[in-house]
Amino acid sequence: xxxxxVYTSVSDQAWYTDKARISTGxxxxxxxxxxxxxxxxxxxxxxxxxxxxxxxxxxxxxNAMSVxxxxxxxxxxxxxxxxxxxxxxxxxxxxxxxxxxxAGSKGTGSF
Numbered sequence: 001x002x003x004x005x006v007y008t009s010v011s012d013q014a015w016y017t018d019k020a021r022i023s024t025g026x027x028x029x030x031x032x033x034x035x036x037x038x039x040x041x042x043x044x045x046x047x048x049x050x051x052x053x054x055x056x057x058x059x060x061x062x063n064a065m066s067v068x069x070x071x072x073x074x075x076x077x078x079x080x081x082x083x084x085x086x087x088x089x090x091x092x093x094x095x096x097x098x099x100x101x102x103a104g105s106k107g108t109g110s111f
Contacts, residue, residue, distance in 0.1 A: 004017070004093055004094040004095065005093075005094045006091055006092065006093050006094075007091070007092045008090070008091055008092075010031075010083050010084060010085045010092050011084050011085075012034070012082050012084055013082060013083050013084070014036075014080065014081075014082055015077040015078065015079065015080070015081055015082065015083050015094075016079060016094065017077070017079065017094040017095060017096045017097060018076065018077065018078060018079060018095070018096035018097060019074055019075060019076055019077060019094075019095035019096040020074070020075050020077050020083060020092050020093065020094060020095060021072060021073070021074050021075075021092065021093040021095050022067045022072070022073050022074075022075065022085065022090060022091075022092050023071075023072045023090060023091050023092075023093070024067050024068065024069050024070060024071055024072075024087070024089065024090045025069070025070065025088075025089030025090060026069055026070060026089060027069050027087055027088055027089050027090075028066055028067060028068050028069045028087065029066070029067050029085050029086060029087030029088075029090045030064035030065060030066050030067075030085070030086045030087060031064065031065055031067065031075065031083065031084065031085045031086070032059045032060075032061060032064050032065070032083075032084050033059065033060045033061065033075070033076075033077050033078070033081050033082070033083055034058060034059055034060070034081060034082040034083075034084070035058065035059075035060055035078070035081055036080050036081055036082060060081075064086065067090075074095060
């Protein structure tokens with residue numbers, strides 16, 4: 001089994017696994033996940049299209065999410081999306097595989 005990457009600084013980092021584990025030290029941190037591209041297969045005709053809603057690109061969350069000090073939280077990032085963490089004294093571990101979000105990062109999948 002390959003070793004997962006561990007980061008101590010994450011800014012606009014393209015993510016290569018489905019999930020991440022954020023472990024904080026003595027300070028809280030905030031994070032955002034930017035959806036790079038969301039596509040789906042249209043029912044009925046099978047044509048791949050870009051999602052047209054307000055969440056089709058940009059940050060997944062309307063506000064930055066917080067992880068308290070001295071804690072650990074597993075989050076969904078999604079392959080191909082970008083993760084940014086603001087704060088200090090933290091580590092981020094890649095979790096999971098490139099399985100469930102892989103189709104979305106290649107422009108195919110179902111909605």
